[in-house]
Amino acid sequence: MACLAIFVYRPLLETLRLSFYEWNMVSPTQTYVGWRNYLELLENPGVRRAVVNTGTYALWLGALVLVLPTIAAIALTYMRRWWRRAFRVVLFLPNIISLATAGVIWLWIYNPIGGLLASVWEALGRFPVNWLSNPGTALGAIAVIVAWKAFGYNFLLLTAGLAGVPQEIVEAARVDGAEGWALWRHILLPLLGPTIVFVLSATLVMAAEYVFTPVHMLTEGGPINASTNVVFEIWRQAFRWFRVGYSSAIAVCVFILFLVITTVQLLVSERVVSYEER
């Protein structure tokens, strides 16, 4: 508890305080500037870009690690015992690999000279593209790396959520004539609701947080801010440009954003649960 207090709640307050100052991390004086950091935040086009990018990441990841794993979890219920287990292990596997290593592996796959994608691309008779340094594709390329790692975790949560639906309910529904799509649409997916809401909020968090590592390793936010996001801006302002106050102001906003997401998630899942009980 004390550890959490020292390393989580103390820095939270410290960050809040610093967000009202201007300080370069080395100088002994910290200048109080009131709300100026926040005002600059509203005007700065770089920050706007980061916010938009975070939204784009969320859309990408929503498709890749929310919709896709849900479909996969549905598919899994049609598999027999052995395959079911095998698919679960294999699909979860990339999740244990660090984002840093995943970044390096994908850097090689994306590499314009001799990389796997480039070779396939050329074999199809196209010009090689440098995925990570092309402003149009960098964000997508980063999102794919994160999705590759994160897929298995969400998939596991969703299959566990489905497995948690009591067998009697499934049987009863089928006795009542619900088959195929109807069974999913009216019985199973609604019961999976709380899990999906949880996975959704986890995905939003990912869009902000996980993206940091590959961006920090591979693109440093570039080219021309194409792959930056809000969380990366915190780091960049503080450790590249030494603007601690400004960085803290961003951090405070990100924190509030997360607070909102988590609260909404809790409220929604409570509502769904109580709806079920009625």
Add this chain to the structure above:
Amino acid sequence: MRNGERAHEGWALEAGPLVRALWFLFLLVLAAVALFPLWWMFTTAVKPASQIFSGDLSLFPREVTLVHFRRLLGTFNLARIMGNTLIVAGVTTAVQLVTSLLAAYGFARCRFPLREPLFYLCLGTMFIPVQVIMVSNYLLISEWGLLNTFAAAILPQAASAFGVFFLRQQLRLFPQSLLDAARIDGAGELTVLFRIVLPTIRPFVTALGILFFINAWNQYVWPVLVLTDPEMMTLPLALREFMHSEAGHDWGLMMAASTMGVLPALVLFLVAQRMIMSTFASTGLKG
């Protein structure tokens, strides 16, 4: 345990052969996407340099060589870096297990004022991204003069809210009568915890420990700030350093380094795969 196993298997649905085959194909494609980058990493690592850039897309390397791994020991200071990672990950895991266990026991079994609010405050830390608090933590660690020490990498992660939450769930299931019996026999709280409770929840603690270890082994965001000395770096950080150095275009070498980074976590996962996945599945979300 048996019951839990069954629940995590779940029920199955029937469908016609065509539908089933299509779903199977879909899962197979996903599995291929999941595995292929790893296979590609591994084959690149064992291919001779001449084959790496030949645009050769064959799945299996024509020739297998360990030359990249051998060079890795020289240029990359592999032994030192693996050692660093092992120390940081090992100590982090041990510390996290002890703090989680103590805190979980307190929250589950002891009565004290403000217990519930404190528990939620503790849980809340799970939802705060590292990056929000990293600047301020960095300043504190550097004030303490701990930059570039293992302590800097370990201290801020000494407690894990997930661990507390997970073990508390298990501890609440523990029969109160057994605890009372032990207390009547004069056992102190710590004796009760380590002699009576711990042995019964050992499988869960082991699973949690493995998760902690894999997590700590992979840690990047925080260590990258406080471990900047190449002598102190852990593997993920060294990979980045390596990538930006002149060796960064030597893909055989890079992939050999990545393989070394993946291997320990991979082996641990495969050995304890069922335990890890059912830990996830059983805590699930409803908890």
